[in-house]
Amino acid sequence: MSKKRMVAATVAYDGTEFFGFQGQPKFRTVQGEFELALQKIFKQKVISFGAGRTDTGVHAWGQIMAFKVPNEKMSIKNIKDAMNSVLPKDIYIREVKEVPENFSPRFHAKKRIYHYFIMPKRDPNIFLRNRVWWFPYDLDIHKMREGAKYFIGEHDFTSFKTGNDERNPVRTIEKIRIIKLNNGLILIRVEGISFLRRMVRNMVGTLVKVGTGTWEPEKIKEILEAKDRSQAPASAPGEGLYFYSVLF
Known part of the structure; x- marks a missing residue:
């Protein structure tokens, strides 16, 4: 069984309509919408990890979100295009790249x-x-x-x-x-x-x-x-x- 690739997405978002970054069951959050998009693409729950939390109303140009890719056939470009096609208009994936399997946006940030x-x-x-x-x-x-x-x-x-x-x-x-x-x-x-x-x-x-x-x-x-x-x-x-x- 092959290991899943880890990728990191550079994410921009307008924080106006979000109840902050971190996923919460009853509120619209950046992480919640991001993982909803991943679920639509890969037909299964995919966990994401962010480089930092932002509060309600706060924006991002370079938030980093990492996740494991369930579909090994998808190219980096395919992942970026698929994400941007299903994400809401106030989130945009600027870049996607492969990272080491143990990559943590939070703990590896300098x-x-x-x-x-x-x-x-x-x-x-x-x-x-x-x-x-x-x-x-x-x-x-x-x-x-x-x-x-x-x-x-x-x-x-x-x-x-x-x-x-x-x-x-x-x-x-x-x-x-x-x-x-x-x-x-x-x-x-x-x-x-x-x-x-x-x-x-x-x-x-x-x-x-x-x-x-x-x-x-x-x-x-x-x-x-x-x-x-x-x-x-x-x-x-x-x-x-x-x-x-x-x-x-």
């Missing part, structure tokens, strides 16, 4: 990159309402960059996690870039190995407080050292966040 988009304009763009955080006030991008420096390196991020995330709160942020784009949007790009629940959104919420001048950049160091979620502001909304890519 870096995860998130993008967060803010639109600091007086009037909203209603066509981007589920794509960016509309913020009707000016932001000082230079102060935000100063504040972001305090996140770089290994820290206890207890102040920047939400809910009952029992994992080790010590995380490493490798790089943060804050860029003003030509269309007026502000892009916050965060690179790290792994993240706690809502950690990026909580970091963005704090950087925005600095950008408005409510807090000085050094306040971020103080919040990190407090190890107390109540010291940090509310999370930035989910619609501005994109799981951009995973490096292995």
Whole structure:
């Protein structure tokens, strides 16, 4: 009996109509729709594994989902085309490739990159309402960059996690870039190995407080050292966040 091939799909999705990534029996999720598509193609239940979970409303450009292929005759192109023909319009498979049998998108990831988009304009763009955080006030991008420096390196991020995330709160942020784009949007790009629940959104919420001048950049160091979620502001909304890519 031949072993089943393991493949990894690079998946983009619009998170607006999903109750997050992880499969749940009574809710529409990305993993749920993905496995439903696999079942339609292969006529049997196929389990998938993702590189990271995203919350309700959060999008992805480079989520990685791995699964074993029951049909050994299907080519990589066949798998991609079949998936895209049955998946709903808010999920698209950008690429499929063969990976080692023991491949784990979650445990083999060396870096995860998130993008967060803010639109600091007086009037909203209603066509981007589920794509960016509309913020009707000016932001000082230079102060935000100063504040972001305090996140770089290994820290206890207890102040920047939400809910009952029992994992080790010590995380490493490798790089943060804050860029003003030509269309007026502000892009916050965060690179790290792994993240706690809502950690990026909580970091963005704090950087925005600095950008408005409510807090000085050094306040971020103080919040990190407090190890107390109540010291940090509310999370930035989910619609501005994109799981951009995973490096292995």
